[in-house]
Amino acid sequence: MMSVNSKIVYNIQTYSGTDHDNICRYFATHDDGRQNPDDSFYIFDLGELTNLYSLYNSLLPRVKPFYAVKSAAYDPLLSALMELGSGFYCGSQKELNQVKKLGVKPEKVMVSNPCKQISHLKTAKEHGVSLLVFDNEHELRKLKNFYPTSRLLLRIFIEEDGEEKVYSSKYGATISEARKLMLMAKELDMNVVGVNFHIGVGTADESGRYQQSLTDAKKLFDFSERNGVPLKVLNIGGGLRANNSNLRQTISSINFTLERLFPTSKYPDLEIISEPGGFFSETSFTLATNVIGKREFKGTETPHHYYLNEGTFGAFLSLYALPRELKYFFMSESIEKRSTANSKLWGPVMTCIDKVIDNIILPELEIGDWIFWRNMGVYSFACSTRFCGFGTKSFYNVISNNDLLIFQQLQQKKKLSRFSFEEWTPNEESENVLKS
Missing domain, CATH: 2.40.37.10 (Lyase, Ornithine Decarboxylase; Chain A, domain 1)
Incomplete structure (x- = not known):
């Protein structure tokens, strides 16, 4: 633990x-x-982070953020997000040890790297972090050998425009490959609990790619249910940026598509998570x-x-x-x-x-x-x-005093907070600097 x-x-x-x-x-x-x-x-600026966290939750009310530690692995930022209620996406042993040191609960941590070093996999098991991502047969068999009780998310391929394939050339199973992997996992008695995809960071309106990826994810949910393995988790990845002019348009499309394909009436217990990094840190x-x-x-x-x-x-x-x-x-x-x-x-x-x-x-x-x-x-x-x-x-x-009130209101009940707040009082010298 x-x-x-x-x-x-x-x-x-x-x-x-x-x-x-x-x-x-x-x-x-x-x-x-x-x-x-x-x-x-x-x-x-802890106040900026607090407002961004509040904004994210208001824009995506069904989605639980798991902050991508790689974006900015700064302990005060991680601790603030922990106290605000965020989960964490780790990609390495070092990141796992970092969030452990801060006291993040294992169920609030996910290892989203589809190809993991065996020693890092063992660290996840030692820490009790069971939610892991895979996208190929070799990784699945590795997980069977070294972490057979893990809970798995199957990462699927995404469509990318242009010649440069930033994500799909390295990670992600096609729909046909994913179906085979799901059946193989069932034969190996491995617990596949959900589907994962990652659109990545861009400046354009990514509505189309989210719609396509969510549609592909729904196909796998239906396939898995027909084969007696109902899925419980949907991970929509990262890529959203707070200062992107297309943010609200993209998020509106995500929410609409989620409700169309995964309505709360049919999926009342579905856990939808994401991997924001730059949204909080930039x-x-x-x-x-x-x-x-x-x-x-x-x-x-x-x-x-x-x-x-x-x-x-x-x-x-x-x-x-x-x-x-x-x-x-x-x-x-x-x-x-x-x-x-x-x-x-x-x-x-x-x-x-x-x-x-x-x-x-x-x-x-x-x-x-x-x-x-x-x-x-x-x-x-x-x-x-x-x-x-x-x-x-x-x-x-x-943090400004106004934002401090917001942070304290959003803080989840904890016996121990990481933060000590000290009022900054400018002296005459500093006042002259600010006015110059």
């Missing part, structure tokens, strides 16, 4: 009378917790970077080159895993009023590969200026390589 480590407590700075951006600016001038005053750092973190160098190339199209203490071997590597528009703000309004020019941003590693942005219009910056990047939670520190010794290591946790 997973047990809670009662010694773990996370300090959260609460605030009122200002906003999140000003809190970020404040920490740039107060380097407690950083090795060097000009080191980059993250701000984790906008919950802001990254602060410092301008550590500057060069000028007068007479060229990009006269100003700036060097940051984070780059494409660190936090910005996440842009390759999940392409998105970078949004930023500066230390003060006075910086924004400076004359602008085409600029290039480099990371700190000594290679031309470490280029953050090739061409961007910025006010003229000076060494020591701060740039704050919004929406830098998803895969940012998760993908950081720490190459050459660079990489953001410092985090600050904040």
Whole structure:
């Protein structure tokens, strides 16, 4: 059984009378917790996470979220989601051990990797985590040998447009393969409890692919029922993003299709789960970077080159895993009023590969200026390589007093909370920073 480590407590700075951006600016001038005053750092906004969790539940009332730990494996975020009632999707032994240390209950954990290392499989069994995913005969036989009492979700193939097959080329059984696997599992006396698919993250309206995948899942539910093995779990995977302009259209389609194919009247006990990652993590973190160098190339199209203490071997590597528009703000309004020019941003590693942005219009910056990047939670520190010794290591946790009330209202009853809240009171120096 997973047990809670009662010694773990996370300090959260609460605030009122200002906003999140000003809190970020404040920490740039107060380097407690950083090795060097000009080191980059993250701000984790517990209030943003709380509002996103509330939004998710309101948009998908039949669906229970199992947060994808890989997206941002930050302990305070995981603990907050645990206290809000989320489950967790783990893909490795390390992630299993991480959620165990935090005290997540085994029934709130799923191993969604269809091809598991045997030692990782044994760890899941030791922790009592029984809900696992498979998509082929070899994995099924492996599970029979090493975890015969596991509860299995069969991952099915999804249709993808274009030449690049991001998910379907690696994972997922076709409908005909899935039927054979279900019969094989029955012969092996393995407990297949449901169906799993994963659409993945995109910017378009994914309604069509959800409709097709849910239709395929329904075919397997019907097939399994005809063969005397009624299914109990439907996992619709991840891929939804909170700041996607098509979010509500996609979710409306999901809810409509769920009720059409899996009506509550016929499936009153069906457990529908999902694997949100970026939905919760992306906008919950802001990254602060410092301008550590500057060069000028007068007479060229990009006269100003700036060097940051984070780059494409660190936090910005996440842009390759999940392409998105970078949004930023500066230390003060006075910086924004400076004359602008085409600029290039480099990371700190000594290679031309470490280029953050090739061409961007910025006010003229000076060494020591701060740039704050919004929406830098998803895969940012998760993908950081720490190459050459660079990489953001410092985090600050904040929540507004208004959001704190919402968090406390949504918290599930617990004898022990992970969080200690401390009121942030700006002194005269910090007030001047915020007003500059």
